[in-house]
Amino acid sequence: MELQNLKQQDPEIFALISKEAERQNSEIELIASENYASLAVLEALATPLANKYSEGYPGKRYYGGNLVIDDIENIAIARAKELFSAEHVNVQPLSGSPANAAVYMAFLEPGDTILGLKLDHGGHLSHGHPVNFSGRLYNFVQYGVNPETGLIDMAEVRRLALEHQPKMIVAGFSAYSREIDWQAFQDIATEIGAYSFADIAHIAGLIAAGELKNPVPIFDVVSTTTHKTLRGPRGAIIMCKEKYAAQVNRAVFPGMQGGPHDNMTAAKAVAFGEALKPEFKEYSRQVILNAQAMAREFIAKGYKIVSGGTDNHLFIVDFSEREYSGKDAEKKLELAGISVSRSTIPNDPNPPMNPSGIRIGAPAITTRGLKESDAIELVALIIRVIEGDEKEGLVVKEEIKNLCQKFPVYY
Template sequence: MTDLGAFTADSVDYPDFAVEAAEQIVEKRAEVAILICTTGIGMSIAANRFAGVRAALCESVATARKTRTHNDANVLVLAGTLPPDEAADIARAFLETPFSQEERHARRIGKLERGERLSEVSHLAEADPEVHATVVGQLRQENSTINLIASENTVSRAVREASGSVLTNKYAEGYPGRRWYSGCIPVDTAESLAIARAKTLFGAEHANVQPHCGSSANMAVYFSVLKPGDTILSMSLDQGGHLTHGSPVNFSGQLFNIVPYCVSPETEVLDYDAIESLALEKRPRLIVAGASAYPRVLDFPRFRKIADACGAMLMVDMAHIAGLVAGGVHPSPVPYAEFVTTTTHKTLRGPRGGLVLCREAFAKAVDKTVFPGLQGGPLENIIAAKAVCFGEALQPAFKAYACQVVANCKTLAATLTARGFHLVSGGTDNHLMLVNVARAGLTGKDAAAALDAAGIICNKNTIPFDKNSPFVTSGIRIGTASVTTRGMKEPEMQRIGTWIADILSDLSNTALTEKVRAEVAALTAGFRVP
């Protein structure tokens, strides 16, 4: 037993003692605590601001027993005005009474623990009200709208806590066990966990978890095995690829000789025979498979065959589908590619960051390119959050989540198709779809703005062979990762699809927009963000 004081009759600030006791409970340095002050009310308020603390102000033996059996209280708060003998009886009853294991009590405790106690921005509100307002605004937006941005998701509170943890204080150039700075044992442990979990999750020989973003991950691979001017065969941005796959405005397009491949104009899916012919003609050093707006399964064995035929290495950028790969609902590229890159914040549902997976033969080259080649100190708080998200993805529940993401996307796609909208490639196999709104006489820019006004958030997007500029576009991109995280399923997708179709069929109808906005608010009230 530890006596935290007070040790004199001098006036003290009771929150200090409540906080110390609560922190011992949270950090598992103590199983229970007893707090005493004049009324006990202030102590209860202060202690209950901590997640994991269940402080109960008790005035009798009966209430002490009840709060233990029903609430699993771990902090007893007593009024200082109680007679000593009575206080001792209450404390004894509290300590000797176990928690009931009845399902109803356990269920209610779970709901208590999911509730907010100590706000993740409580200190920010006082220190910087302007920035705090933006955080509150984002939370309100996420709770009151339907987020269909295919490259976004809704992370767990555990991921957010790791991202905002004291690990952000540590400078840790180098790798676990090989740092330039002392005092790296905690961050070494966190980074080693992230590496081990990433390798287990994807079955990879080597993982580098330090890239700050997906672009950094792609750059690390390029600079590990290519020289400026080398040829890369990759999917064109306007066909569904990514900026870092060779866009002229990106470093990749400025440093390397880019040969783009396209989808078939007729089917709007990849023509692997045409890709192979192009590869044999151009003899690239590296083939990049992967996309930011391609709704179909990628044939990694075929890409491997093409790479072998022309003597190229294969890199797969699975940024969009990493969570689906982890959940087993999309084939894994790891057995087929020398390199696999990804972000960690899309379907993988982690913090914003990058990851490189590679064969052991390339491990040293990749690590050396990331540090000291491209980056200095890694973001160890974000790496810890990556470890958390990899751990979450290793749980059985994540497979169910990934399956539901795809099921939701197919349902939403079918709803839009039934209303006469053309989907690029005719549908979807993954978490996203591209809707050709030009066939409905719209631009992607106008369509996205109209949906935004109704509380449905998506983005304008080019479609294959788009005649409009990237700032206007002929399509919108829709994804189901975030809404699935919030618990929505097929019935909600049908409603959302109907709302989208209604809005896009009558863009100028403000009454309809207001009606849908209200219905969206009513729906989202039952699906708050974690």
């Protein structure tokens, strides 16, 4: 890494940044919500755009000197519209949770009823968990997955919708491996006169590439982070029908946020430009093939996978019938240079901090260039670590380092 000025001026922080870059390069990343943004995206982040204040929107700012920033924000908007066939896009949300807060604020009043997926069935904290602002400010009713199939139970969604008459129905997840039937959600929302909101934070890249179905043309409003399968900078965007544009924009600024982070806006534009290229479609296809190859290999080796497989970039390995937890597996794998996240399984008998599963995702390894045969090799290494002792973990750590050398992240 170059970073000449930082190295000279602040060797302490430079050394830690270098250490983390080296860790990322020499370890395997299987956290489903992470990815490696391109060097072009990282370069856009580290620019003087970070110095500017731009409260407001292109052509209507509260500060002078924003003509260049207007051009950048307009390009980010135009590319996102093209990518998702969106009528209106707000590219200013700072991250996924603030974006979701702005969506609720744009359409609802505190205390209103919302229907969302339970956290331990794959939902996100911002979909109504009691410790989150969403669960504290709104009256969330939660649906889940069918305990037999692991699939979202659309009959239960409809039954709860008819019973509770929510003003909004949220579809979307952090840990669910099957394709969502967006039209079925929209039909239920239409039947009861609720707003439809899709949070596609995890699968936006796969949708942009045409590998999964797109809710944007049919839903009222859709949010996504930009740093997961979409492989951009940390951040988020909100997309909606043109008729909701003004209320969504007002909810983001001045409702939720002050000035946008213009360096992030530029980096989002760069990432959207990358996602519009044919190579991104190939990449996204490979993400799904790698996740499916890994899930199949776990099943072949006798492990249980929630819902029996995956249609997207992630899957959950269920250890409920084994003597170790998701946390135990996560810790052992970390020592062997493999990052995964512990995960609840539907109706988990164990608490969220020590749940019964791990979530495995393929976006980051696919960016490095791993293909199905490498992904299957990885599963063998994972099993050796979780079934083996500490010594075996250290042996695997060396094998992981060798594998990583074949697939450098940046250089």
